[in-house]
Structure formats: C-alpha cells, structure tokens
Amino acid sequence: MVFLEIKNLHVSIEGKEILKGINLVLEQGKIHAIMGPNGSGKSTLSNVIMGNPKYEVTGGDILFEGKSILGLRPDERARLGLFLSFQHPEEIDGVTISNFLRTAVNSFREEKDKLSVLKFKNAVSEKMKLLKMSPGFLSRYLNKGFSGGEKKRTEILQLLMLDPKVAILDETDSGLDIDALKVVSEGVNHYFNAQTKDKAVLIITHYKRILDYIKPDKVSIMIDGKIALEGIGDLVDHLEEKGYGWLLGENRKK
Amino acid sequence: MKAGTGVNRAEAVLDELEDSILLRLGTRLREEDWAMKARLESFRSLRKTSFPSFRYASGILVKPNFSLIDFSQLSRFVPETESAKIGFIGPEEISVIKGTRLSQIDEKTISLFRGLSYSEQSCAGQPSWFSLFNDAFANSFLLLRIPAGLKLDRPAVVEIDADHLPQITNIFIITGTGSKAKVFIKKRSRKDAEGGNWYFGLNVRVFAGEESELRIMSTQQLGLGVAFFEDRKAHVSKAADVEWFDLSFGAGYANSAVLSNLAGMNARTGIRCLFAATNNQKIDLFTSAIHAAPRTRSDILTRGVVNEEARALSRGLIVMQEGSGGSEGYEKQDTLLLCDRSEANAIPELEIRNHDVKCSHGSTVGQIESDKLFYLLSRGIMLEDAKKLIIKGYFDFLLSELSADERSQATVVLEEALVEV
Ligand SMILES: Nc1ncnc2c1ncn2[C@@H]1O[C@H](COP(=O)(O)OP(=O)(O)OP(=O)(O)O)[C@@H](O)[C@H]1O
Ligand SMILES: [Mg+2]
Numbered sequence: 064m065v066f067l068e069i070k071n072l073h074v075s076i077e078g079k080e081i082l083k084g085i086n087l088v089l090e091q092g093k094i095h096a097i098m099g100p101n102g103s104g105k106s107t108l109s110n111v112i113m114g115n116p117k118y119e120v121t122g123g124d125i126l127f128e129g130k131s132i133l134g135l136r137p138d139e140r141a142r143l144g145l146f147l148s149f150q151h152p153e154e155i156d157g158v159t160i161s162n163f164l165r166t167a168v169n170s171f172r173e174e175k176d177k178l179s180v181l182k183f184k185n186a187v188s189e190k191m192k193l194l195k196m197s198p199g200f201l202s203r204y205l206n207k208g209f210s211g212g213e214k215k216r217t218e219i220l221q222l223l224m225l226d227p228k229v230a231i232l233d234e235t236d237s238g239l240d241i242d243a244l245k246v247v248s249e250g251v252n253h254y255f256n257a258q259t260k261d262k263a264v265l266i267i268t269h270y271k272r273i274l275d276y277i278k279p280d281k282v283s284i285m286i287d288g289k290i291a292l293e294g295i296g297d298l299v300d301h302l303e304e305k306g307y308g309w310l311l312g313e314n315r316k317k
Numbered sequence: 318m319k320a321g322t323g324v325n326r327a328e329a330v331l332d333e334l335e336d337s338i339l340l341r342l343g344t345r346l347r348e349e350d351w352a353m354k355a356r357l358e359s360f361r362s363l364r365k366t367s368f369p370s371f372r373y374a375s376g377i378l379v380k381p382n383f384s385l386i387d388f389s390q391l392s393r394f395v396p397e398t399e400s401a402k403i404g405f406i407g408p409e410e411i412s413v414i415k416g417t418r419l420s421q422i423d424e425k426t427i428s429l430f431r432g433l434s435y436s437e438q439s440c441a442g443q444p445s446w447f448s449l450f451n452d453a454f455a456n457s458f459l460l461l462r463i464p465a466g467l468k469l470d471r472p473a474v475v476e477i478d479a480d481h482l483p484q485i486t487n488i489f490i491i492t493g494t495g496s497k498a499k500v501f502i503k504k505r506s507r508k509d510a511e512g513g514n515w516y517f518g519l520n521v522r523v524f525a526g527e528e529s530e531l532r533i534m535s536t537q538q539l540g541l542g543v544a545f546f547e548d549r550k551a552h553v554s555k556a557a558d559v560e561w562f563d564l565s566f567g568a569g570y571a572n573s574a575v576l577s578n579l580a581g582m583n584a585r586t587g588i589r590c591l592f593a594a595t596n597n598q599k600i601d602l603f604t605s606a607i608h609a610a611p612r613t614r615s616d617i618l619t620r621g622v623v624n625e626e627a628r629a630l631s632r633g634l635i636v637m638q639e640g641s642g643g644s645e646g647y648e649k650q651d652t653l654l655l656c657d658r659s660e661a662n663a664i665p666e667l668e669i670r671n672h673d674v675k676c677s678h679g680s681t682v683g684q685i686e687s688d689k690l691f692y693l694l695s696r697g698i699m700l701e702d703a704k705k706l707i708i709k710g711y712f713d714f715l716l717s718e719l720s721a722d723e724r725s726q727a728t729v730v731l732e733e734a735l736v737e738v
Contacts, residue, residue: 141697157710
C-alpha cells in the first residue's frame with residue numbers, strides 16, 4: 064500500500080523556487096532515505112509534507128493514502144498519521160513536555176477515551192525508559208535549554224507516543240553522540256517494528272552511521288530541489304567515498 | 318437604557334448631579350454626619366476633576382461605552398436592604414466590619430485612610446475621577462484589620478458577586494505591626510450580567526503597618542456586560558511588604574489601577590498582573606510604585622494575552638522621589654497578540670528625582686510565533702488548543718511564583734477563562 068506519494072512537487076519561499084519537481088513514493092513497511100547537500104531542499108520537503116504555511120506549493124501534489132492533503136491544516140495531517148521529527152525543534156517557553164504531550168496524544172482521541180494525567184504518565188514513562196530519558200524531563204519546558212541531543216531524543220519520544228503511520232525524520236541523527244545515536248535508532252526501530260510492517264519511515268540524513276541502524280530500502284539523492292539519483296543501500300557507501308562532487312558534475316551535464 | 322454620545326452624555330448627566338442627590342442617598346442609607354461629610358468631600362473633588370479622556374500617549378484608545386452606563390439612575394446605587402453583597406470567610410483572628418454604610422466603620426479609621434497621601438508629588442497618586450466616584454457613591458463596605466504580630470497562613474477570602482449591579486464597593490485593609498496575612502479577593506458576576514454595561518466600582522485601600530507582610534491575590538471573572546472600575550492603593554510603612562497578584566479575565570471593559578506607595582524605609586512591593594482579553598473586551602491597566610523613602614524596592618510585572626478584537630493597554634510608572642536614595646525599582650510589561658485584529662500597547666514610565674537609585678523598565682508586544690504554532694499543530698493539536706497551551710505557557714512564569722495552593726486556585730480560574738479565549 065502506498066502511504067505517501069509526491070507528484071512533480073514545486074515549492075517556493077518568498078518567491079524563490081526551492082523544490083523543482085519532486086517525485087517520491089513511500090510505501091507501507093518501507094524505509095526511504097533522502098540524502099543531499101546542504102540547502103538542496105530536504106527540510107523544505109519535510110515541512111511542506113507536514114503543511115508548514117510558510118512555504119507555497121506552486122505545482123504538483125502530495126497524496127496520503129491516495130488523497131491529496133494539500134488543502135489540510137498541519138493538525139489534520141498529523142491526525143491522518145503523518146509525523147515530522149524536526150531538524151531544529153522549536154522551544155516553547157512555559158509549556159511542560161508533560162502538558163504538551165498529553166494534549167497532543169489526546170487530540171487523537173475521542174472525548175471519552177482521553178488519557179487522564181495518571182494514565183498518560185504511565186504510558187510516557189515507559190517510552191522514556193526506552194529512550195533512556197530521566198523522568199525529570201517531563202516537567203521541563205518543551206525544548207527550552209535542551210542540548211541538541213536532548214531535543215532529538217524528545218522528538219523521538221513524541222514519535223513513540225503518537226505512533227503515526229509515517230515518520231519523517233529530518234536529521235534526527237545530527238548532534239547525537241555515539242550512545243545517543245544508538246538509543247534513538249533503537250527508538251525508531253521500536254516504532255517501525257519490522258515484523259508488523261505497518262509503518263513507513265522517510266529518513267533524511269547526511270551520514271551513513273544512522274543507516275547502519277535503520278536500514279533503508281531505498282535511497283534518494285536530492286540536489287538543488289530535484290531527486291538526482293535513486294538507488295539502494297550501496298549508493299550510500301559510494302557517496303561516503305566520493306562525496307556529492309561526481310553527482311553535481313553529472314547533474315550539470317544534463 | 319437610552320442611547321447617547323458616550324463621554325459627553327456621561328458628563329452632561331454628571332453636571333446635573335447636585336449635592337442633593339448624594340444627600341438623599343445618605344438619608345436613605347442613614348449615614349452619620351461625619352460619613353456624609355466624607356462622601357460629599359469626595360463628590361466635590363470629583364466635580365472639580367475633569368472627566369477622563371482615556372487618551373494616553375498611546376496609539377490605541379481603550380474607552381468604555383458610556384452611552385450604555387446609566388449614571389442618571391443613581392438611586393439604584395442604593396441597596397434596598399443591608400443584604401450582604403460581600404462574602405467573607407477567614408481566620409477568626411481578623412476583625413471584620415461589613416455593611417452597606419460607611420458609618421458602620423468608625424470615623425477614626427476612615428480618617429486614617431483619608432489622611433494618607435499615596436504620593437504628594439506625583440500625579441500617579443492623585444485620586445482618579447472613578448476612584449472619587451467610587452468613594453462618593455459606595456454602597457458596600459468591608460474593613461479588615463489584622464492584629465499586630467499575628468501571622469496567618471490561611472488566607473482571608475473576600476467574595477464579591479456583582480450580580481446586583483450597580484455595585485460600588487470600598488475595601489479597607491489594615492495590617493498591624495509585624496503581622497503577616499493573605500487576602501484573596503474574588504470578583505465575579507453572572508456571565509450574562511443581564512441588561513449589559515452595568516457599573517461595578519471597587520476601591521481597595523491598604524495601610525500596611527511596619528514590618529507587616531500582606532499578599533493580596535485577586536481574581537476578576539466578571540461577565541462581559543460589566544464595566545469595571547477598580548482603584549487600589551497601598552501605603553507601605555517601614556520594612557513592610559505588600560504583594561499584589563491579579564488574574565483578570567472578565568468584564569467587557571476593565572479599568573484597573575494598582576499603586577503601592579513605599580512610604581517607609583526598606584518598604585517593598587511586588588505587583589503581578591495577568592490578563593487575557595478576547596472578543597470586544599477592553600482593558601486599561603495601570604500599575605505603579607512610588608518610592609518615597611530610602612532603600613525601598615519595587616518589582617512590577619504585567620503579562621497579558623489579547624485575542625480577536627480585544628484591546629489592552631498596560632501603563633506602568635515608577636516614581637523615585639527625592640528621598641528615595643538606595644532604592645531599586647523594576648517594571649516590565651509584556652503582551653502577546655493572538656490575532657491580527659487584536660491591539661495592545663504598553664507604556665512603561667520612570668520618574669526619577671534621586672540619582673542614587675537603580676531602576677529599569679521594559680515592555681514587549683509580541684505576536685504568537687508562526688513556527689512555534691506550526692510545531693504544536695504538527696503534533697495533531699488543534700489551533701484553539703495550541704493557542705491555549707501558548708497562553709498558559711506565557712503565564713506560567715508568573716504562576717510559578719505562587720504557592721502550590723494558590724497556584725491550583727489560579728489554574729482553575731485560568732482554565733475557566735481559557736474556555737472563552
Ligand atoms: N525563509 C526562507 N527564505 C529564503 N530562503 C529560504 C528560506 N527557508 C529556506 N530557504 C532556502 O531554501 C533552500 C533549501 O533549504 P532547506 O532547509 O530545505 O535545505 P536542506 O536540504 O534541508 O539543507 P540542510 O542539509 O543544510 O539541512 C536553502 O537555500 C535555503 O536558504
Ligand atoms: Mg535541512
């Protein structure tokens with residue numbers, strides 16, 4: 064089953080075209096990696112999928128389970144089952160993780176099924192253990208003063224709590240130390256649960272390291288707002304060795 | 318109620334007000350001579366004071382709709398019975414006088430308050446038109462006296478249910494030397510406050526004795542049909558500490574002033590005002606500290622959110638008088654706009670006549686950041702809930718100063734208010 068289908072997507076910000084005709088298909092049970100040089104448009108793509116109103120879609124379409132989601136608000140997209148782990152998560156002053164996460168989880172539930180504070184605490188503390196986060200985090204303000212790694216861990220905590228159909232991970236590995244990378248990857252794999260194969264992951268990264276833990280079925284290379292190349296795992300090894308230079312050259316020739 | 322042309326009409330009606338109206342009111346209330354004289358004094362000052370224009374050095378105008386307040390019906394200001402309009406629950410050690418007549422409180426006490434100057438040199442301390450009006454026409458009174466040396470943990474709770482408007486209340490609080498107390502004033506009315514645009518006036522006067530500590534928490538959850546005029550002043554004696562903590566969420570129009578006069582050496586005050594306004598609500602807030610003695614300290618923080626077509630103005634003033642050497646004053650006013658149609662302004666002012674002081678001020682009027690909002694929405698949270706989270710977050714910083722008990726009460730009030738926002 065196809066979860067997410069991006070068709071000839073063109074996106075601009077402040078009149079400048081960033082995405083120049085992206086095509087991408089993400090199927091249930093698959094892990095799809097996107098790599099590409101800085102500024103090529105990876106975060107733009109993930110924000111547009113999630114519905115950030117800052118970006119203007121000037122052409123093409125984004126389908127979720129066969130239906131266009133371009134007209135939907137970000138919260139509606141989330142409730143359909145989309146999740147974005149942000150490259151740079153926002154700091155929200157005065158709002159504790161606990162209060163925020165409970166509101167988020169309950170926004171997916173009917174009035175009668177809303178989680179009480181106690182039930183929520185039980186559910187969240189289990190996930191926090193998995194991510195080796197100290198319970199103290201719950202009462203801290205969301206991302207406020209968090210280290211880079213703590214922010215990323217908190218993003219994955221949200222992923223585990225909301226348990227969406229599709230997870231888009233925008234450089235979730237950057238800023239993580241070796242141990243944290245392992246914990247966070249295990250968190251993602253726990254969410255993905257290779258046995259049931261009912262989820263899908265779109266993982267954006269610059270490094271091979273995380274792809275050793277979270278094994279992609281497919282790798283796309285984005286250059287200057289377009290998918291320049293698609294391949295499987297060994298493409299990553301090739302890139303590690305040669306960098307983007309050879310691709311950039313090839314791209315220019317076209 | 319008849320339509321009219323706002324301020325002009327109110328002025329015209331007030332021009333017609335003769336002493337005789339007040340005298341009739343006094344007779345009906347059976348006020349004693351001294352009390353009648355006190356009321357007349359306020360009334361005469363009122364007539365000499367020009368009616369407020371509500372124009373400050375601010376781009377926005379926050380003005381009540383006077384055409385809907387019927388000042389000509391002053392007879393209605395006199396309660397039919399002595400039925401309690403003010404509820405009081407509190408520690409027995411606090412002496413309480415409650416009633417509908419000024420004469421129920423003794424002349425000596427009232428003259429103590431009348432003798433207090435809340436600042437001779439600054440216009441901030443001058444009685445405003447509305448505070449004089451509230452003094453002249455008050456129809457309910459409360460006096461609380463906290464005996465010297467008494468330290469109370471349990472708060473005294475004052476409840477004003479302004480359902481039978483017009484309500485004009487005067488509250489007097491005296492704290493004895495070395496005492497410690499908390500007073501919690503709850504201002505409420507029915508949501509619909511039928512008829513609309515009722516007048517609710519409240520004057521609070523505090524005399525804080527030497528080395529006493531007083532904390533006044535106050536919640537305002539009046540219906541949108543109420544025009545609320547509140548004037549609060551504290552005389553803070555040597556080494557005394559008066560803390561004001563306000564949560565204001567109701568009233569179609571709220572004009573609220575709070576001033577601490579730091580009259581004795583080492584006196585201190587804290588002023589915290591949280592407000593939220595939505596729909597067509599209008600808020601005019603004035604917070605002030607007058608440093609009249611050496612080594613006094615003030616700390617003023619106001620924080621509000623404004624949604625829909627609401628307007629809010631927060632004015633702050635710290636005055637360092639000649640004799641305020643070694644004092645420190647701080648004021649900050651923050652407002653968050655939740656909507657393109659909302660308007661807000663903050664005017665922090667300083668008046669410094671002694672240069673051996675530390676003083677700082679600041680203000681911000683900000684908009685909800687779209688990236689932060691997007692972050693919350695991307696987690697499935699609906700726009701209204703996301704706004705509420707951000708509002709609560711915006712207030713959290715001030716609420717965290719409260720004790721656990723106060724905080725849970727404040728949270729209840731806030732949650733109720735957020736249903737509307
Ligand atoms: N608000 C904006 N105004 C103008 N240009 C923008 C804005 N936001 C993004 N861009 C531009 O869009 C391009 C793509 O940015 P994007 O963040 O999508 O890149 P990326 O592939 O995620 O890069 P990185 O690997 O560094 O995260 C960049 O050139 C960036 O400068
Ligand atoms: Mg990026």
